[in-house]
Amino acid sequence: MFSWLERNPFFFAVGVFIVIAFAGLIEIVPDFAQQSRPVAGAKPYTLLQLAGRQVYIKESCNACHSQLIRPFKSETDRYGMYSLNGEYAYDRPFLWGSKRTGPDLHRVGNYRTSDWHANHFWDPPAIVPGSIMPAYRHLYKNVTDLETAYAEALTVKKVFNVPYDKDIDGDGKVDVPLGTFEQAKKQALQDALKVAEETKRKDLVDMVKQGKIPEVVALIAYLNRLK
């Protein structure tokens, strides 16, 4: 029997693959399937947060900031609880980053606020003396691209079954509504107005009232959600 295998390199290769992959299959796959489930209570990003995430990616914030708190005391002292796999369940792609020119941002929503961010993105060294983070003033004028964010949300809802328009925590209410583009946009404008008011900047509030969400507002909504 084995001499037959040795004369057929293709099936030999398949056999070798199965033998080697077997241990991985039974050890890695079940554990991975378990651990990559969303942690209890995790909710998908709202449209505004998703749009902010796209701004974050577009501006390459991940080149200087990580989003992964490792289980070391020095890190949890500074940033809070270490990160869990299931917290990234709705991140496509995840933004772990690999370089910390600036601090980790995975729980920045716990200890920075909307007005803080609005002051900081405008002029980082004014808030943190000596900061080498660049200012992002163009974000205060650029209008958020809600269409693309909606397309992303709808895609992950349809393709990956991300629970938009569903009751996740079992309290009988829809947790993260998406609906049609018009409904989603209306919700995003409402959320944006709240954030804009928290920033205490009249120019941002005015823009949102005119139906245009400045990119910085979406970005702040996203950062506030990182907890």
Add this chain to the structure above:
Amino acid sequence: MNWLSDNVNRLALLGAAAILIIVIGVAAKYFKQIKEGKSEGVLKEETWDGIGEYKNNSPIGWSLAFMGTIIWGAWYWLVGYPLNAYSQIGEYNEEVAAYNAKFESKWANPSKEDLLGMGEGVFLVQCSPCHGIDATGIEGKAQDLTHRLLKNEVLSVIQKGSGALGNPNGQFGYPLGMMPPGLLSGADAEAVAEYVANGFKGNDKGAQLFQSTCASCHGPDGRGQNGMAPNLREYDDAIIKHVLEHGKHGIIGHMPSFKGRLTPVQEKAVATYIRSLKEGA
């Protein structure tokens, strides 16, 4: 031939010659065996594409290692791994527990200097991004911690009660719970606010109104009756502890909660540091 007088060199030369001779000898032996040798072994029945193999006993060293591996495998599977599994989180938990124990025993009775030093460190890392390195609040972006309360802050609290701190039902978790809105209004409110913001000095009207309206909760001296209500004169340990736990949503902005992020000693230390900023002035 000076270098031959050195023992090490002579030894090295001898070694090199020995290696050369052995290599030539061994090579010659095998060449001879390939040319003339006849096999004495017994062939196995199986052949692979016509190529056969001798029946040989496995080498003793190899067999021992093989059995050793089996025994080790059984031990690892049944005892070694289940009882000693490494976990990063486990190591982290141990690290934290050990650190906390050390921290607590080291700072069980901190002196004032210890607290000041620790407080400055905590403040610079955790608080200065909002309150500024000099604690004056970065031009109104957060509370000026070198000063207790501003007039318009007190005014808004008189007007809106606990609502001005973020939650109408009481925010900081003092035993007296919430502060009701609208205790005073108009010029009366102005006078009290000025009196409080001024550090309880001057302004007789304010002083009187404070005694009649506010002292029942905040105490006649405004120090909050040992933690029943906020101390309005200075940042005592209690207000820092309560604000850090609950955060604050006032007229200046939003102070996030720091629940669980500082140990009680660190909270005390940062409070001591904040008070020292005022004492110097």
